[in-house]
Amino acid sequence: MHVPLRAIAHTRSGDKGDISNIVVVAYEADFHAPLTAQLTPARVKTHFKGVVTGAVERYDVARLGVLNFVLHGALGGGVSRSLCLDNYGKALGAAMLSIEIEIPDDWAPRLRGPSTASA
Amino acid sequence: MNLRIGAGAAWWGDRISPAALNAAEGNLDYLCFETMAEATVSAAQVRARRDPSFQGYDTYFDDRMHAVLPACIKRGTRIISNQGWINPIGAATRAKALLAEHGAPAWKVAAVTGSVISLERLHELGATLMETGGPIGSIPGEIVSAEAYLGAEPIVEALKAGAHIVITGRVADPSIFLAPMMHDFCWSASDAARLGQGSGIGHLMECGAQVTGGYFADPGYKDVPEPWNLGFPIAEVEADGSAVITKVAGTGGAVNRQTILEQMFYEVHDPANYITPDVVVDFTSAIIEESGLNRVRVSGIGGKRRTDTLKVSIGAQEGFIGEDMFFYAGPGALERAKLAETILRERFKIINLKAEDLRIDFLGVNAIHGALSPAPIAPPYEVAVRVAARTKTRADAEKIGREVDAMAVSGVGHTGKRVPHADRVREVIGIWSALVPRSALTPQIRFV
Numbered sequence: 001m002h003v004p005l006r007a008i009a010h011t012r013s014g015d016k017g018d019i020s021n022i023v024v025v026a027y028e029a030d031f032h033a034p035l036t037a038q039l040t041p042a043r044v045k046t047h048f049k050g051v052v053t054g055a056v057e058r059y060d061v062a063r064l065g066v067l068n069f070v071l072h073g074a075l076g077g078g079v080s081r082s083l084c085l086d087n088y089g090k091a092l093g094a095a096m097l098s099i100e101i102e103i104p105d106d107w108a109p110r111l112r113g114p115s116t117a118s119a
Numbered sequence: 120m121n122l123r124i125g126a127g128a129a130w131w132g133d134r135i136s137p138a139a140l141n142a143a144e145g146n147l148d149y150l151c152f153e154t155m156a157e158a159t160v161s162a163a164q165v166r167a168r169r170d171p172s173f174q175g176y177d178t179y180f181d182d183r184m185h186a187v188l189p190a191c192i193k194r195g196t197r198i199i200s201n202q203g204w205i206n207p208i209g210a211a212t213r214a215k216a217l218l219a220e221h222g223a224p225a226w227k228v229a230a231v232t233g234s235v236i237s238l239e240r241l242h243e244l245g246a247t248l249m250e251t252g253g254p255i256g257s258i259p260g261e262i263v264s265a266e267a268y269l270g271a272e273p274i275v276e277a278l279k280a281g282a283h284i285v286i287t288g289r290v291a292d293p294s295i296f297l298a299p300m301m302h303d304f305c306w307s308a309s310d311a312a313r314l315g316q317g318s319g320i321g322h323l324m325e326c327g328a329q330v331t332g333g334y335f336a337d338p339g340y341k342d343v344p345e346p347w348n349l350g351f352p353i354a355e356v357e358a359d360g361s362a363v364i365t366k367v368a369g370t371g372g373a374v375n376r377q378t379i380l381e382q383m384f385y386e387v388h389d390p391a392n393y394i395t396p397d398v399v400v401d402f403t404s405a406i407i408e409e410s411g412l413n414r415v416r417v418s419g420i421g422g423k424r425r426t427d428t429l430k431v432s433i434g435a436q437e438g439f440i441g442e443d444m445f446f447y448a449g450p451g452a453l454e455r456a457k458l459a460e461t462i463l464r465e466r467f468k469i470i471n472l473k474a475e476d477l478r479i480d481f482l483g484v485n486a487i488h489g490a491l492s493p494a495p496i497a498p499p500y501e502v503a504v505r506v507a508a509r510t511k512t513r514a515d516a517e518k519i520g521r522e523v524d525a526m527a528v529s530g531v532g533h534t535g536k537r538v539p540h541a542d543r544v545r546e547v548i549g550i551w552s553a554l555v556p557r558s559a560l561t562p563q564i565r566f567v
Contacts, residue, residue, distance in 0.1 A: 006340065011381075012335075018250075023384035025384075050491065051489050051490055059391075064403070076476075078549065081437065083440065085486050091488070094488075
């Protein structure tokens with residue numbers, strides 16, 4: 001089944017110049033594998049189209065259940081130049097939560113939040 | 120015997136009462152304040168030029184010190200703080216006066232200076248910009264500030280010389296927390312393993328409540344007890360740098376594996392190579408163990424020898440941003456907002472607004488995530504129209520607010536307006552970075 005990323009992982013965004021990093025933390029150790037397989041830099045770049053103008057890098061720290069994404073050109077030219085109301089991109093990490101991830105059906109009872117299955 | 124280090128602030132605007140609580144009930148050896156953002160020095164320099172009454176250090180300095188000094192003096196808790204901004208000596212002098220007021224005139228206060236680097240020196244060094252690879256001279260606009268991120272060493276030196284309070288200008292955030300570990304555990308500046316672990320703990324602490332349940336709650340997914348009453352973190356550090364992150368009992372918030380992980384990677388790019396002035400931190404080997412309620416032991420963070428360079432942050436005036444908003448509600452709110460956008464765009468042509476970038480957003484629809492926002496499923500009941508433009512001149516930036524003013528009587532039906540509305544124009548200070556050899560900076564300690 002497909003679920004929003006939010007059902008299996010949580011995120012936080014941080015800023016540095018015109019770069020936003022978004023860490024994706026799996027709620028449980030085995031939730032990390034489908035994230036690694038499906039949450040590719042290319043997919044994230046596509047998801048953030050229109051906001052992120054540069055490259056997307058990914059660092060995989062499997063032993064901590066973490067994927068760290070580095071989004072270049074994500075903050076409108078930099079925190080101080082950005083015309084975005086959220087010029088630090090503090091809320092940007094939430095944009096990752098809606099990405100759909102395919103997971104085994106029998107994980108359903110372990111998902112976070114209200115019933116999240118969409119397919 | 121472990122070392123107890125508490126956080127007192129994660130930024131200039133942070134809440135003050137949790138710092139007072141950490142001082143009073145944290146049984147702390149050290150209380151550390153981090154109050155600077157990337158643009159703090161540039162903004163302070165610009166303000167200092169115009170406002171002779173500006174002291175050049177944290178504008179909440181007195182409030183923070185009054186809140187924590189009584190308990191710190193009583194317990195013997197030393198204070199390390201980067202509240203000195205562009206005037207560490209001024210802040211240190213003020214601290215000395217406040218100490219006298221609080222009955223501790225014998226307490227020693229040191230200022231760490233020497234993070235500022237001159238433009239001439241930057242040119243001499245042939246420094247290049249990390250953002251573009253170009254020379255310093257390629258920065259558009261007037262450079263208003265340039266300062267290096269210093270490390271923990273000058274703070275350690277001040278502690279060794281007997282300082283009870285150390286006030287710095289620009290230093291790297293984790294260094295503020297690493298310094299007391301280096302001092303009390305007698306770590307050498309070349310001990311990369313311990314400095315890596317200690318800086319990793321410092322990184323977890325530097326954003327205060329962000330590791331104790333702040334910037335975290337998501338109802339139904341990540342729930343946080345009493346989020347109105349968050350405690351600031353305390354690190355109980357052992358001699359090898361491993362530490363338990365916790366908070367004062369009875370406070371709200373949470374310290375758990377999830378809060379630790381979110382903060383461990385906050386503002387981190389390559390987690391195996393997080394560069395600080397003191398050491399290159401490797402978070403990928405971290406061991407995170409929940410050892411009790413709101414107690415998480417963090418160990419195993421690695422360290423590699425520090426780089427030969429220091430990062431310099433350069434602030435340059437690039438222009439202005441003009442910004443304002445007005446709003447609609449009820450049936451047709453979004454349609455009225457769209458007509459308002461059309462009117463504004465036509466008006467900007469008529470008045471010949473010269474903008475380098477212009478953005479009109481609908482709050483409640485697309486103002487935060489911009490192009491990522493899905494179309495509304497149902498008509499939004501309320502919509503705020505926010506307009507912002509980046510301009511070369513202040514006069515152009517002021518036109519944004521003036522056109523929004525006109526929308527009150529010359530705009531669309533049912534336009535709500537926001538008054539009073541000061542500060543609709545702000546200066547843009549672009550931040551650039553460059554690396555310089557360590558030898559280019561000479562940190563100094565001065566007791567006041």
